[in-house]
Amino acid sequence: MQTATAVVADLVTALTPWDERERDHIAQTLAWLGSTDDIFRRIEPVTPSPHLVTYMVLVDPDERGIYLGMHRKAGLFLPMGGHVEPGEHPLAAAQREVREELGIEGSFDVVGERPLFLSVTAVPFPQPHVDISLWHVIRGNRSHAYSLDPGEFDGGRWWPLDAAxxxxxxxxxxxxxRKLDHTLRASVARR
Known part of the structure; x- marks a missing residue:
């Protein structure tokens, strides 16, 4: 049976980096995974640092939009997401967070069940720490009204699939x- 760090390392190794920054984040993450088995946040808000996070980006590939929620603590429009619990597979964490924050069963059929993207982020609040984030894509529909967890979000809205x-x-x-847009366009071109 694989250790949790080996499972995450397999997911990270399978990523195709979008740019040099993601390539660097992948290398940093693999070095971190090779140096520790302490990858899950156990003590709120930040122990250990870094720790593993999963984002689930709700995407309407047909209408070319992404749904973001106004996160109460961060004061930013963010994808849904959260910390991967000790021993939890990142996909199981993504499925759990979709249920908790959106109240739906997520469909991971836009780009698949593996994460599309990885980032390493220095987070300044509530105390400085580092999040290693695996970005999953779930299918959404712009015509559907989503209810976000009011304990974490002050509502949400759709944005065009345009980085600018x-x-x-x-x-x-x-x-x-940009990586998602490229992936979706390549998928359409292959059809």
Whole structure:
């Protein structure tokens, strides 16, 4: 049976980096995974640092939009997401977070069940720490009204799949959107 770090290392190794920054983040993450088995946040808010996070980006591939929620603590429009629990597979964490934050069963059929993107982010609140984030894509529908967890979000809205049109958000979101847009366009071209 694989250790949790080996499972995550397999997911990270399978990623095709979008740019040099993601290539660097992948290398940093693999070095971190090779140096520790302490990858899950156990003590809120930040122990250990870094720790593993999963984002689930709700995407309407037909209408070319992404749904972001106004995160209460961060004060930014962010994808849904959260910390991977000790021993939890990142996909199981993504499925759990979709249920908790959106109240739906997520469909991971846009680009598959593996994460599309990885980022390493220095987070300043509530205390400085580092998040290693695996970005998953779930299918959404712009005509559906989604109810976000009011304990974490002050509502949400759709944004065009255009890195230039995004609100203030996670610093890596524009790069993720460019990679997602490229992936979706390549998928259409293969049909």
């Amino acid at each position: 049109a995004l609100p203030e958000s996670d610093p890596h979101l524009p790069r993720f959107v």
